[in-house]
Amino acid sequence: MPNDTQNLPAVSYYTPVELVGIYRSFLERGKSNGVVWLRGIYIQKPNQNPGWAAFYDELRDVNTNVTVTLKINRQDRSRLQSNSLVQVGGIIELNPFTNGTIQIVVNVTRFEIVKDQFITENELKLFDLRKKKLASGLKNVKAVLSQIIIEGKRKPKVALILAQGTRTQGDFEDGLRAARASFDFDETRVTFTQTEALCNIIRSLDGQGYDAIAIYRGGGIDSNTDVDKPEVIEAVVSLRTAFISGVGHRPETIFLREVADYWTSTPQGLGQYFSEIHENASAMRNNSRAALIEDIKKQFIKQIEDANKKNKELLEQVGKLNKQAEEQRKANTENLKKIQEENAKAHQKQLEENKKNLEAQQKKNDDALAKVQAQAKEQMDKSNKQNEELQKKITELTKTNSEQMGKLQGQLKKQTEENAKQAKDFKESLTKMQTTNGELNKSLQKLTAQNTQAAKDLNDAKDRQRQLERQLEEALKKKRGCLGMVTTVVTLIGLASWIVCILI
Secondary structure, eight states, rough: OOSSSTTTTOOOBHHHHHHHHHHOOOOOOTTTOSSSEEEEEEOOOOOTTOOSSEEEEEOOOOOSOEEEEEEEEEEHHHOOTTTTTEEEEEEEEEEEEETTTEEEEEEEEEEEEEEOOOOOHHHHHHHHHHHHHHHHOOOOOHHHHHHHHOOOOSSSSEEEEHHHHOOHHHHHHHHGGGGGOOOOEEEEEEEEHHHHHHHHHHHHHTHHHHHHEEEOOOOOOOHHHHSSHHHHHHHHHHHEEEEEESSOOOOOTHHHHHHSSOOSSSSSHHHHHHHHHHHHHHHHSOHHHHHHHHHHHHHHHHHHHHHHHHHHHHHHHHHHHHHHHHHHHHHHHHHHHHHHHHHHHHHHHHHHHHHHHHHHHHHHHHHOOOOOHHHHHHHHHHHHHHHHHHHHHHHHHHHHHHHHHHHHHHHHHHHHHHHHHHHHHHHHHHHHHHHHHHHHHHHHHHHHHHHHHHHHHHHEEEEEEEHHHHHHHHHHHHTTTHHHHHHHHHHHHHHHHHHHHOOO
């Protein structure tokens, strides 16, 4: 099978998560026919009868733990390796269960291996955490707990983490038997699917003075999806307290075991482990201290050998990954070289085409420039002719303006002389008028004096008239018959009136 995707069919690939959503409408219409192509990590499920004609494995999403069940025949299965990145094509089947649920199964009819032993980012992180744990060293849990029991000063304190409502506690108790009397167990229950809560409990127990922290739960489907998450593994690796794992069933592959200081395959095995410590420690307590040290030494040596073996396996796997990376680098270098050569050829071809286009464009530009120059010359000649005509008109206008200016200057001179003469005559007339006004002022003063005197005389005459009138009235009262007197008075009044008229 090819290890690259160059010859793969040009089809659309879906992740297992996308497949569930896409085929939900198919379930509603009762249809599931048609070939689909999927891309993901192929996982071979253990504990299947090798004599079966078909096997039920899984295709896991690259970035999540969501899986889809694959139905694959024996021949094709023998050509695939677990943890390989593959592209599979097949028919969708719907398998109903007695509990009323329907399982989506892809009956594989063809496949392509994209990459052998594909390792996800989560798996790389898990490998780094295991390397960190091995570098820090495994704790000899049995030796620590046994020593506390042998000394007899106190009981070993062990924190037990178990699932809410678990049915495996009975298995643990069956394995533990009479050993409970030698230990102080504190139980903490948590929902294992709540990763953050599980990590917080592991970290909080680390600082409470326990001699060991143990976790146990049953195995079965999805047993490794809870405790094998990178967050949980990181919390375990960071522990200062010794850690014991009793998670799973015997044949299952659980990564938590690889970072535990000690692990058992089942919860019952965990109980038996504490029982063995109790029995051995009790026996050693009755034997010599040298025998205890020798037994502990052997166990510690065995743990070191197991750790070295795991380190060797890890180094071999890292070497294989490095070899694959080197092969991939060489392939990338060759591909890059081919791409650069193709790009150089394409670039040279493009340069030639650009040169041809540039020459053609240059010719067009030359023709256009000649045309523009001809038009410019024609326009220049026309402009020169218009300038000559305009210059001629300007000369004529200048001459006409000069003549008109001479006439205007003569008229201005004549007008100036007339204005000077008029100003002189006006000055003489003004002088005469001022002289006449002086004489008139003198006459007016004299007349004003005469009028003043006349007014005074008139006032005197009026006073005299009023006196005469009073005298006349008195005379008329006394002598109405004296006609002579009346005549005299009338004569005097007439005389006075005449004088007044003359004065006015």
